[in-house]
Amino acid sequence: MLIPIIKKTQAGIVQVLQSVPLLVSLDERVLYHFAEYAQEASEKKGATLFAPDSVNDRFFVMCSGWVKLFRETLGGDEAVVDIMTAPYCFGEIGLASTEGMPYGAAVIEDATFITIPRFLLVEEVRRNSVFGLAVLQDLTRQKISRDMEIEHRTVQTAPQRIGCFLLKLCGDRDAGAVTLHLPYDKTVIASRLGMQPETFSRALSRLRDEVGLTIKGASVDVSDIKKLMSYTCSACSSSFPCEDH
Amino acid sequence: MLIPIIKKTQAGIVQVLQSVPLLVSLDERVLYHFAEYAQEASEKKGATLFAPDSVNDRFFVMCSGWVKLFRETLGGDEAVVDIMTAPYCFGEIGLASTEGMPYGAAVIEDATFITIPRFLLVEEVRRNSVFGLAVLQDLTRQKISRDMEIEHRTVQTAPQRIGCFLLKLCGDRDAGAVTLHLPYDKTVIASRLGMQPETFSRALSRLRDEVGLTIKGASVDVSDIKKLMSYTCSACSSSFPCEDH
DNA sequence: CGAGGCCTTGACCCAGCTCAAATAAGGTGG
DNA sequence: CCACCTTATTTGAGCTGGGTCAAGGCCTCG
Numbered sequence: 084m085l086i087p088i089i090k091k092t093q094a095g096i097v098q099v100l101q102s103v104p105l106l107v108s109l110d111e112r113v114l115y116h117f118a119e120y121a122q123e124a125s126e127k128k129g130a131t132l133f134a135p136d137s138v139n140d141r142f143f144v145m146c147s148g149w150v151k152l153f154r155e156t157l158g159g160d161e162a163v164v165d166i167m168t169a170p171y172c173f174g175e176i177g178l179a180s181t182e183g184m185p186y187g188a189a190v191i192e193d194a195t196f197i198t199i200p201r202f203l204l205v206e207e208v209r210r211n212s213v214f215g216l217a218v219l220q221d222l223t224r225q226k227i228s229r230d231m232e233i234e235h236r237t238v239q240t241a242p243q244r245i246g247c248f249l250l251k252l253c254g255d256r257d258a259g260a261v262t263l264h265l266p267y268d269k270t271v272i273a274s275r276l277g278m279q280p281e282t283f284s285r286a287l288s289r290l291r292d293e294v295g296l297t298i299k300g301a302s303v304d305v306s307d308i309k310k311l312m313s314y315t316c317s318a319c320s321s322s323f324p325c326e327d328h
Numbered sequence: 329m330l331i332p333i334i335k336k337t338q339a340g341i342v343q344v345l346q347s348v349p350l351l352v353s354l355d356e357r358v359l360y361h362f363a364e365y366a367q368e369a370s371e372k373k374g375a376t377l378f379a380p381d382s383v384n385d386r387f388f389v390m391c392s393g394w395v396k397l398f399r400e401t402l403g404g405d406e407a408v409v410d411i412m413t414a415p416y417c418f419g420e421i422g423l424a425s426t427e428g429m430p431y432g433a434a435v436i437e438d439a440t441f442i443t444i445p446r447f448l449l450v451e452e453v454r455r456n457s458v459f460g461l462a463v464l465q466d467l468t469r470q471k472i473s474r475d476m477e478i479e480h481r482t483v484q485t486a487p488q489r490i491g492c493f494l495l496k497l498c499g500d501r502d503a504g505a506v507t508l509h510l511p512y513d514k515t516v517i518a519s520r521l522g523m524q525p526e527t528f529s530r531a532l533s534r535l536r537d538e539v540g541l542t543i544k545g546a547s548v549d550v551s552d553i554k555k556l557m558s559y560t561c562s563a564c565s566s567s568f569p570c571e572d573h
Numbered sequence: 574c575g576a577g578g579c580c581t582t583g584a585c586c587c588a589g590c591t592c593a594a595a596t597a598a599g600g601t602g603g
Numbered sequence: 604c605c606a607c608c609t610t611a612t613t614t615g616a617g618c619t620g621g622g623t624c625a626a627g628g629c630c631t632c633g
Contacts, residue, residue: 154475156483156563164475176472179465185472208461215460216453220424222467227421227430229474230399230409236481237522238401241589269612277482282589284613300598300612319402486621514580527621529581545580545630 091197093118099197102170103144108217113207117199125195135187141198142174143167148194149267151275152186163274166191166267175218177201178208191267236277238318241286242293244276246315249303256308265301290314336442338363344442347415348389353462358452362444370440380432386443387419388412393439394512396520397431408519411436411512420463422446423453436512481522483563486531487538489521491560494548501553510546535559 091099096118100106106114126132126148133139135154143150145167152165152173164186167173177184178201208215235244250256252263265272273283290296294311297304305311336344341363345351351359371377371393378384380399388395390412397410397418409431412418422429423446453460480489495501497508510517518528535541539556542549550556 154479156479158483158563160483162479162482164478176468179461179468185475208464209457212454212457212460215457215464216424219453219460219464219467222464222471223421223424226467226471226474229471229478230430233409233474233478233481233522234399234401234407236478237407238403238405268610270610277478279590280612281591281614285589288613317402513578515578524622525580526582526623530621533581 091123096121096123096197099144099146099170103172104170105172105175105217105221106144108213109207109211113211117203120200120203122198123195124198125193126190127193128190130190132188132190133184136183136185137187138181138183139174139177140201142172142177142201142204143188144172144197144199145169146195146197148190148196149192150188150194150196151191151271152188153274154186161274162277163271166271166275168266174201175204175221178204178218191271235319239315240318241276241278241282242290243315243318244278245272245283245286245290246294246311248272248276249305250308250312250315253305253308256312258308260307261305263303263305265303269301336368341366341368341442344389344391344415348417349415350417350420350462350466351389353458354452354456358456362448365445365448367443368440369443370438371435372438373435375435377433377435378429381428381430382432383426383428384419384422385446387417387422387446387449388433389417389442389444390414391440391442393435393441394437395433395439395441396436396516397433398519399431406519407522408516411516411520413511419446420449420466423449423463436516480564484560485563486521486523486527487535488560488563489523490517490528490531490535491539491556493517493521494550495553495557495560498550498553501557503553506550506553508548508550510548514546 093115097111097114100109100114100117101111123146132143132150146169148168150167150173151163152167153161153163155161165173173188174184208218235247239247249263252266253261255261269283269287270280273280276283278286287296287298291298294314295306296311297306338360342356342359345354345359345362345366346356377388377395391414393413395412395418396408397412398406398408400406410418418433419429453463480492484492494508497511498506500506514528514532515525518525521528523531532541532543536543539559540551541556542551
């Protein structure tokens with residue numbers, strides 16, 4: 084099945100760009116300038132956008148679907164560094180170096196996005212220090228988020244890490260109960276959380292018994308968010324609950 | 329014993345600032361401006377510079393000694409996020425937010441440093457986008473370094489992580505043999521590498537048997553650096569050997 | 574010389590990994 | 604709509620790296 088590529092107007096592209104937190108501070112005039120060079124793309128699950136360590140001179144803005152950023156070990160194992168969806172973007176790591184990207188990108192659920200040549204961003208950073216500061220803030224957030232991740236991986240058990248993941252999917256943490264839909268394969272979630280698929284499966288079952296989830300395929304019923312939170316975050320240092328993304 | 333505080337001249341301070349990679353691009357005139365607001369400090373092993381999550385409005389430039397950046401878990405355990413020495417600096421993470429620092433800082437070997445009010449840096453970033461780009465590069469490097477760290481912690485065994493640490497202490501990797509001096513307590517190294525002191529001790533012994541080290545207290549003789557490298561980096565994805573810092 | 578901090582060793586345990594195999598779940602062509 | 608193939612997911616069994624608890628050993632400094 085072909086995905087219909089809806090050709091966006093310039094205004095449409097600008098609208099997408101405006102939705103991205105990183106770009107929100109930019110003047111509309113600048114975004115129209117970007118839009119002139121922008122390209123739309125649509126890729127199916129499994130497609131590779133660029134390989135790890137490859138040189139890539141484009142900046143990606145997600146419109147829909149899901150993309151994973153990953154690295155490969157010599158053993159052929161793959162570690163998922165991050166997972167992206169709208170309204171976020173990636174490739175900004177390349178802003179500061181001309182070297183290859185430290186990770187690869189691949190589509191894990193049919194996705195559409197807009198790409199922009201990186202030099203436009205670099206120019207803008209040079210020209211407009213407020214934007215530079217925005218990028219700085221973004222990177223800072225990412226770095227802190229990584230620190231948290233390291234901490235979580237040593238302090239939390241597998242079921243707790245899954246709980247943490249589920250909590251991020253719950254929009255409203257004050258609701259008593261929610262039904263969630265896992266947005267991509269469990270194998271990918273497992274890798275994102277730094278565990279084997281088998282461990283993920285078993286840990287999810289444990290979590291189900293522990294805090295009362297109902298699981299049917301990719302849909303997860305959380306009967307008591309508070310309970311999930313206290314189970315999950317009891318080991319964290321971050322002021323409960325840990326905000327992220 | 330009191331550490332004599334050698335009062336530096338303005339020129340002396342500027343000289344220190346110039347040695348810091350992050351600041352190297354700055355004009356001498358700007359550094360003299362910083363120097364007017366700079367303060368020197370000297371602290372003994374064990375001193376806390378600031379607590380995790382505290383608000384801190386200073387930027388630290390190391391002159392000598394060692395400082396650890398750390399977080400604490402609810403259980404009272406402590407995770408060492410990073411360890412700093414000259415000619416590096418820390419606190420730049422606060423450039424992008426007015427919130428508390430995501431970590432605390434404590435001296436692990438008697439240290440001296442220069443502190444600068446953070447607002448001076450922020451002003452300079454606003455004024456001078458080239459400097460902004462330099463900070464951006466620094467943060468990018470830090471973030472990639474964190475990604476690598478996550479990878480290392482899942483892919484490498486404890487002895488391999490220690491090997492990696494030792495390799496960073498070897499200046500010249502082409503030399504056949506070197507004698508290293510561990511620069512701070514083994515307990516701190518263990519925490520930095522994400523393992524318990526007991527595990528560190530055992531893993532170091534394993535590494536000794538495996539690649540032929542001679543260990544006497546804090547001094548480590550590496551008889552064959554190549555052997556250490558191949559043992560240590562065999563599990564890494566990064567192009568061997570992994571550069572860092 | 575004694576106290577306290579640092580480091581090592583021993584014994585034991587368990588979370589998560591590996592290997593292997595059985596089941597589901599989707600998608601495809603007929 | 605069904606049979607079939609591929610890809611995801613679950614389950615079982617067994618192993619092990621690293622954590623935990625507890626007990627010395629060692630070195631430094633007052």
